[in-house]
Amino acid sequence: xxxxxxxRGLTKKYGDFTAVDxxxxxxxxxxxxxxxxxxxxxxxxxxRMIHCVSPVxxxxxxxxxxxxxxxxxxxxxxxxxxxxxITLDIDLTVYENLLVFARFFDIPKREAxxxxxxxxxxxxxxxxxxxxxxxxxxxxxxxxxVARALLNKPRIIIxxxxxxxxxxxxxxxxxxxxxQLKAQGVTxxxxxxxxxxxxxxxxxLVVMHQGKILKAGDPRGLxxxxxxxxxxxxxxxxDRDEELLAxxxxxxxxxxxxxxTLYFYCRDGIGLWKALVDLDLPNTVHRPATxxxxxxxxxxxxxxx
Amino acid sequence: MNLSYRxxxxxxxxxxxxxxFILTTFLVSLVQPLFYLITFGVGMGAxxxxxxxxxxxxxLVPGVLISSVMMSSTxxxxxxxxxxxxxxxxxxxxxxxxxxxxDAVAGDIAWASFRGLVSGILMxxxxxLMGILPVSVLSVLVLLLVMLAVGIMFASLGMIVTSKAPNFxxxxxxxxxxxxxxxxxxxxxxxxSNFPGWMKTLSQFLPLTHAVAISRAAFxxxxxxxxxxxxxxxxxxxxxxxxxxxxxxxxxxxx
Ligand SMILES: Nc1ncnc2c1ncn2[C@@H]1O[C@H](COP(=O)(O)OP(=O)(O)OP(=O)(O)O)[C@@H](O)[C@H]1O
Ligand SMILES: [Mg+2]
Numbered sequence: 412x413x414x415x416x417x418x419r420g421l422t423k424k425y426g427d428f429t430a431v432d433x434x435x436x437x438x439x440x441x442x443x444x445x446x447x448x449x450x451x452x453x454x455x456x457x458x459r460m461i462h463c464v465s466p467v468x469x470x471x472x473x474x475x476x477x478x479x480x481x482x483x484x485x486x487x488x489x490x491x492x493x494x495x496x497i498t499l500d501i502d503l504t505v506y507e508n509l510l511v512f513a514r515f516f517d518i519p520k521r522e523a524x525x526x527x528x529x530x531x532x533x534x535x536x537x538x539x540x541x542x543x544x545x546x547x548x549x550x551x552x553x554x555x556x557v558a559r560a561l562l563n564k565p566r567i568i569i570x571x572x573x574x575x576x577x578x579x580x581x582x583x584x585x586x587x588x589x590x591q592l593k594a595q596g597v598t599x600x601x602x603x604x605x606x607x608x609x610x611x612x613x614x615x616l617v618v619m620h621q622g623k624i625l626k627a628g629d630p631r632g633l634x635x636x637x638x639x640x641x642x643x644x645x646x647x648x649x650d651r652d653e654e655l656l657a658x659x660x661x662x663x664x665x666x667x668x669x670x671x672t673l674y675f676y677c678r679d680g681i682g683l684w685k686a687l688v689d690l691d692l693p694n695t696v697h698r699p700a701t702x703x704x705x706x707x708x709x710x711x712x713x714x715x716x
Numbered sequence: 717m718n719l720s721y722r723x724x725x726x727x728x729x730x731x732x733x734x735x736x737f738i739l740t741t742f743l744v745s746l747v748q749p750l751f752y753l754i755t756f757g758v759g760m761g762a763x764x765x766x767x768x769x770x771x772x773x774x775x776l777v778p779g780v781l782i783s784s785v786m787m788s789s790t791x792x793x794x795x796x797x798x799x800x801x802x803x804x805x806x807x808x809x810x811x812x813x814x815x816x817x818x819d820a821v822a823g824d825i826a827w828a829s830f831r832g833l834v835s836g837i838l839m840x841x842x843x844x845l846m847g848i849l850p851v852s853v854l855s856v857l858v859l860l861l862v863m864l865a866v867g868i869m870f871a872s873l874g875m876i877v878t879s880k881a882p883n884f885x886x887x888x889x890x891x892x893x894x895x896x897x898x899x900x901x902x903x904x905x906x907x908x909s910n911f912p913g914w915m916k917t918l919s920q921f922l923p924l925t926h927a928v929a930i931s932r933a934a935f936x937x938x939x940x941x942x943x944x945x946x947x948x949x950x951x952x953x954x955x956x957x958x959x960x961x962x963x964x965x966x967x968x969x970x971x
Contacts (some may be wrong), residue, residue, distance in 0.1 A: 463812075463969070466970065502804075507732055516814060
């Protein structure tokens with residue numbers, strides 16, 4: 412596998428504000444690479460630099476062998492973008508949206524028509540061909556954005572929170588399609604706040620926070636190195652913490668108190684769980700560790716605004 | 717300037733989005749100039765007698781025609797473009813394709829000047845029905861060129877305003893403080909020769925004055941030497957506004 416995107420000390424400033432703060436990463440051809448992070452982490456800013464609509468302030472960013480930059484038409488030609496905002500042309504129908512977009516890529520009309528028919532089928536919108544955009548549900552709009560991003564048969568697809576605001580059916584359909592594209596060899600760059608999405612799709616990911624990369628790795632590896640295997644949650648006020656920590660602490664490899672909940676992270680939760688049963692506390696949960704635990708541990712459990 | 721033939725793709729997008737209500741839009745843009753023709757031309761014209769040997773309408777039509785071009789192209793680049801940037805995020809998806817920000821803005825300027833041109837042509841047809849026509853076919857061709865140049869100039873000036881506009885209200889400063897007064901100080905309704913000296917001087921700084929002068933010359937087929945200055949102003953200011961407008965819009969679009 413060869414490297415298709417590589418960033419060194421990549422930095423983006425808006426005036427005095429640093430949105431992306433000197434990050435390094437490499438994306439391999441054909442993989443699905445995820446940017447995870449809370450609101451304002453700098454995910455969108457980073458991918459906008461990759462697809463050449465936002466200039467790089469400092470550092471280097473190379474995409475498919477050439478430097479990313481707003482005048483790089485060649486790169487834009489081989490990239491497909493599913494934006495975070497729904498940026499469909501509301502003055503046009505579903506079909507016209509795709510037809511106009513195909514022109515932007517200089518796709519000849521005959522070829523465009525065949526491709527549009529194919530893509531409408533791919534995202535299950537054939538029956539909506541002549542609908543106006545405001546007659547579509549959010550799920551349909553997002554699917555249309557997927558179809559639009561595929562018109563130019565891109566080698567790199569950038570999906571910026573592609574399933575935000577969707578119901579489970581629509582979300583799973585989009586995941587299916589993205590996996591299908593990956594199977595065809597397309598490189599997928601995904602940003603998301605949904606841990607399940609990252610776990611479902613990403614081969615490797617980075618966790619971003621306040622413009623910096625906190626951790627990088629594959630989902631399973633990150634969970635194991637950051638959390639362990641199991642999580643035990645005890646929901647109760649902190650007045651008995653000292654006693655609980657004395658008894659259970661040695662059985663866990665880490666703990667955290669957040670609001671009304673005490674978390675224990677364990678390599679093997681069975682021992683701790685047994686001790687907990689003896690204590691006979693109400694409101695306890697024992698579950699496998701997830702990417703969400705990693706995310707919350709790294710970026711903090713309190714609100715970030 | 718990263719311009720390419722893709723300007724036409726953007727023009728095409730606009731054409732497609734307008735095709736459903738193209739007739740109404742163009743007819744609506746005729747209302748205001750027609751209103752001027754009827755109230756000033758027919759109403760007041762009755763009291764004004766002959767104007768350089770011809771009825772007042774002959775004086776009025778070339779000016780009103782050019783101001784309808786100015787209005788259409790200006791409004792398209794103010795409200796039309798603003799909606800596309802802010803409410804429809806259209807430019808965001810455009811610049812993610814091989815269409816550059818410059819292409820996108822130039823495509824909108826081209827579209828706005830096209831709208832101006834169509835408004836002007838419709839006005840010309842109306843004037844023709846009233847019996848007021850340019851002297852020759854050549855005059856008509858010159859007029860079309862003038863309308864196109866004036867459209868590009870006012871569309872580009874509109875782009876400059878839009879590049880700084882935080883909201884719709886901002887546009888009324890431009891339309892109320894610049895465009896509307898210009899209509900009355902540019903010799904559209906009355907010959908500039910009757911104005912006091914300071915107003916004559918002021919009018920020389922208004923681009924519409926020069927546009928109207930060319931239009932009037934084209935209609936009559938008589939080109940005074942001062943026409944060269946008029947052409948230089950329209951072409952020069954148009955080219956300058958085009959470049960500056962695109963630059964400033966790019967600054968707004970690319971962050
Ligand atoms: N054009 C801009 N001008 C100034 N600041 C901006 C601009 N765009 C983004 N920012 C700021 O940069 C930071 C990173 O924004 P970005 O959109 O990249 O975050 P994100 O990780 O995509 O968040 P979200 O999950 O909310 O989409 C935020 O603090 C945001 O306010
Ligand atoms: Mg974002």
